[in-house]
Amino acid sequence: MSPCGRKLGVVAVAWFIPGGGHLLLKRPGRGAIILGCVAAMFLLGLMMRGALFNPMGGDLLTTVIYYGGWLGNAMSGVFYFLTRAVGYAQEDVAGHVHDYGTKFLVAAGLLNVLGMVDAYEIATGQKD
Numbered sequence: 001m002s003p004c005g006r007k008l009g010v011v012a013v014a015w016f017i018p019g020g021g022h023l024l025l026k027r028p029g030r031g032a033i034i035l036g037c038v039a040a041m042f043l044l045g046l047m048m049r050g051a052l053f054n055p056m057g058g059d060l061l062t063t064v065i066y067y068g069g070w071l072g073n074a075m076s077g078v079f080y081f082l083t084r085a086v087g088y089a090q091e092d093v094a095g096h097v098h099d100y101g102t103k104f105l106v107a108a109g110l111l112n113v114l115g116m117v118d119a120y121e122i123a124t125g126q127k128d
Contacts, residue, residue, distance in 0.1 A: 007123045014119040016077045018112045021119030034115040041108035042079045050101025051092040052083065069102075075109030 014021025018038035022031030053069030056062060073080050092102070121127040 007120060010123045011116050011120050014116040015075065015112065018077055018079075018115055021116065022122070025119060025122050027122065030118070034112070034118075038076060038108050038112045038115070039079065041104050041111060042076050042083075045101045045104030045108060046083065046088070048097050048101025048104060049090050050098060050103070050105045051090045052080070052088065052105060053102075069106055072106035072109040075112050076105070077112060079108070 010021040010024050013024055017035075019031035019033070019035035022028070022034060052073050053066055055070045056066040058066075090098075092098075118127070
């Protein structure tokens with residue numbers, strides 16, 4: 001596999017399986033920490049009955065919020081797809097706990113993006 005293909009493969013695995021890119025790079029400790037943190041944030045968001053975003057158009061603010069939230073959810077990789085596959089469809093309701101749960105679900109995806117960037121930097125030799 002070419003060096004460019006290897007880097008993209010590491011990033012793709014790191015996206016789909018949080019911490020998986022680090023396992024490919026022989027960094028199991030970092031991979032386990034990332035997997036545990038993303039899984040914990042995603043599961044806490046589900047337990048708080050947070051809502052998953054669906055892409056929705058409309059005015060500019062609505063479009064940015066819903067597409068951005070959906071992208072943040074999708075960055076959780078396998079957790080997002082498993083949640084969708086089992087039919088989780090919590091309504092977006094008013095309340096502090098539900099709102100925090102929704103934010104936790106998005107934050108789990110954003111945390112996984114940081115793991116993807118870290119795996120990419122290790123794969124390119126920019127970081128040890």
